[in-house]
Amino acid sequence: MIDTDTLCSLQAVDVLSALQRVFRLLGRKLFDPSFVAMLLMLLWLVKAIQHRNQTSLRTVPGPFLAPFTRLFPIVNIFTGTHFQRYLSWHERYGPIVRTGPRSVSVSDPDAMRQIYGSHAFRKTRMYDTFQLLGNNVFGTRDPAFHRTRKRLIAPVYNQTTLNRVEGLIWRSGVQTLMDKLEGVARSGRVANLFREFMYMTFDVTGETVFGRSFGLTKEGSHPILQWMADFSRMSMLRVLLPLLYRVQLPWLFGRLYESEKKLYAFTKTALEQRKLVASPRRDALQQLIEATDDETGARLTDDEMIPEMLVQMVAGTDTTSITLSWCVHLLLQYPDAYRRLRAEIDAALPERDMPIAYAAVSKLPFLDAVLHETLRLFPPVSDGLPRQVPKSGATVGGHHLPPGTTVFCSAYALHRSSALWDRPNDFVPDRWLVSSEQIADMKRAFIPFSFGPRACLGRNLAWMELKLTISALVRRFDIKHEQGGCMDPIYKFMLTPKDHRVDVRLYPRS
Numbered sequence: 001m002i003d004t005d006t007l008c009s010l011q012a013v014d015v016l017s018a019l020q021r022v023f024r025l026l027g028r029k030l031f032d033p034s035f036v037a038m039l040l041m042l043l044w045l046v047k048a049i050q051h052r053n054q055t056s057l058r059t060v061p062g063p064f065l066a067p068f069t070r071l072f073p074i075v076n077i078f079t080g081t082h083f084q085r086y087l088s089w090h091e092r093y094g095p096i097v098r099t100g101p102r103s104v105s106v107s108d109p110d111a112m113r114q115i116y117g118s119h120a121f122r123k124t125r126m127y128d129t130f131q132l133l134g135n136n137v138f139g140t141r142d143p144a145f146h147r148t149r150k151r152l153i154a155p156v157y158n159q160t161t162l163n164r165v166e167g168l169i170w171r172s173g174v175q176t177l178m179d180k181l182e183g184v185a186r187s188g189r190v191a192n193l194f195r196e197f198m199y200m201t202f203d204v205t206g207e208t209v210f211g212r213s214f215g216l217t218k219e220g221s222h223p224i225l226q227w228m229a230d231f232s233r234m235s236m237l238r239v240l241l242p243l244l245y246r247v248q249l250p251w252l253f254g255r256l257y258e259s260e261k262k263l264y265a266f267t268k269t270a271l272e273q274r275k276l277v278a279s280p281r282r283d284a285l286q287q288l289i290e291a292t293d294d295e296t297g298a299r300l301t302d303d304e305m306i307p308e309m310l311v312q313m314v315a316g317t318d319t320t321s322i323t324l325s326w327c328v329h330l331l332l333q334y335p336d337a338y339r340r341l342r343a344e345i346d347a348a349l350p351e352r353d354m355p356i357a358y359a360a361v362s363k364l365p366f367l368d369a370v371l372h373e374t375l376r377l378f379p380p381v382s383d384g385l386p387r388q389v390p391k392s393g394a395t396v397g398g399h400h401l402p403p404g405t406t407v408f409c410s411a412y413a414l415h416r417s418s419a420l421w422d423r424p425n426d427f428v429p430d431r432w433l434v435s436s437e438q439i440a441d442m443k444r445a446f447i448p449f450s451f452g453p454r455a456c457l458g459r460n461l462a463w464m465e466l467k468l469t470i471s472a473l474v475r476r477f478d479i480k481h482e483q484g485g486c487m488d489p490i491y492k493f494m495l496t497p498k499d500h501r502v503d504v505r506l507y508p509r510s
């Protein structure tokens with residue numbers, strides 16, 4: 001007979017030896033890569049399911065895989081088509097969609113206002129990419145810093161400065177570009193307006209913010225383009241690998257560091273040279289140098305001004321030039337709209353050779369409608385601008401979102417929502433030729449410049465550049481589309497034509 005104690009000890013021996021076998025097997029298996037991968041997958045799955053069920057985000061509709069993976073944003077970076085994906089998800093799942101384990105997209109005017117209408121939902125860590133050699137009004141995530149800095153630099157962006165730089169924009173930007181295009185037209189060559197518009201907006205920023213044009217339109221090159229591209233790359237790498245803020249790897253990123261240094265030196269020199277001028281002109285640079293906080297009397301140091309100068313280049317060049325490119329593309333696609341625009345501009349500007357005053361074109365209804373419709377269909381900043389749900393959590397679109405959730409509203413999805421717009425994918429400038437009440441209503445779902453306290457500070461400058469350039473181009477040339485280059489939109493930091501080309505033939509008008 002075996003007594004209970006013996007039985008127990010026998011069972012204990014069994015369990016022990018079974019465990020020993022499992023550990024032996026595990027020990028061997030732990031060196032087997034496919035076993036390790038399987039184990040990691042299992043752990044990830046358990047964690048993902050746990051997270052999916054615990055969080056209140058489980059009630060937010062969305063694609064099946066979204067709660068389990070952060071891969072979508074990474075895939076998006078490579079494909080550049082996420083603006084279309086967000087739109088199709090919203091069409092399928094409604095105005096609020098879960099796009100990742102901790103991220104949610106909204107496409108509803110009220111939810112959009114809730115997110116961007118105050119400082120409660122702060123910018124996410126992604127904005128550290130815009131720490132352009134220092135904290136600045138665009139990149140900061142801190143509402144207190146933002147309020148103080150915005151108050152201080154407000155004159156840089158106000159109407160008085162705008163009136164003062166109008167002549168500079170015309171001479172160093174629009175007029176110079178028109179003269180160049182005249183030469184291209186007379187030689188019978190094809191003009192790539194995408195590149196020409198980019199050069200023009202850089203030259204305008206050079207003139208107004210750095211004290212002199214970069215000469216890109218005339219010369220076709222300036223190292224600033226390379227420095228800026230390298231600088232953006234380095235900033236992005238630092239956000240992905242924060243260690244790079246503290247560690248320098250010159251053997252790996254030598255050229256990027258070099259560009260950063262050159263950009264700093266170039267900007268600093270522009271500042272110092274301006275300070276030596278006895279009676280300086282009153283442009284954006286001068287406003288920045290003289291900016292004084294009304295409440296505290298504080299002024300900006302050079303190291304605080306440099307990032308603010310770079311912001312204007314980063315935020316104000318490609319955004320404007322890409323909008324111009326899409327506008328020309330749409331006019332060529334819709335000849336009737338092009339004819340109507342030309343008739344309006346010819347009537348408003350009968351003197352073909354005179355400079356165009358902004359006052360003469362700023363209120364032309366059809367020009368205004370064409371540009372609004374361009375920005376509706378192709379908002380250059382159409383990626384959702386990510387914000388973080390505050391510590392208290394928030395109820396957005398009827399769903400409780402836990403603190404820390406990333407939430408955003410893609411302008412592309414909002415602007416093309418079939419629930420909000422009639423014929424959402426068609427170019428219909430006439431939709432803007434309605435009463436001011438109807439326009440105000442449409443603008444609730446129109447955010448090319450974002451909304452709220454972090455909305456675009458340069459939008460009046462942008463409107464000036466857009467209206468002056470399109471009216472000058474249409475007044476001076478007949479424009480014909482030239483085959484070549486793909487105009488499909490792709491997201492490469494902004495919503496751009498895929499091949500970065502808008503090839504046209506220009507015919508000077510008699």
Ligand code: HEM
Nearest residue numbers: 137138312315316319320381385449450454456457458462
């Ligand atoms: C068509 C042209 C433009 C478009 C579509 C545009 C769009 C935008 C958008 C969507 C934002 C919000 C970004 C975010 O929250 O992440 C923004 C912010 C900003 N933009 Fe623009 N922008 C344009 C032109 C300009 C110009 C010409 C300037 C200045 C020279 C400028 C300066 C700024 C600044 C300083 C901010 C940061 C505002 C803040 O955080 O307080 N932008 N812009």
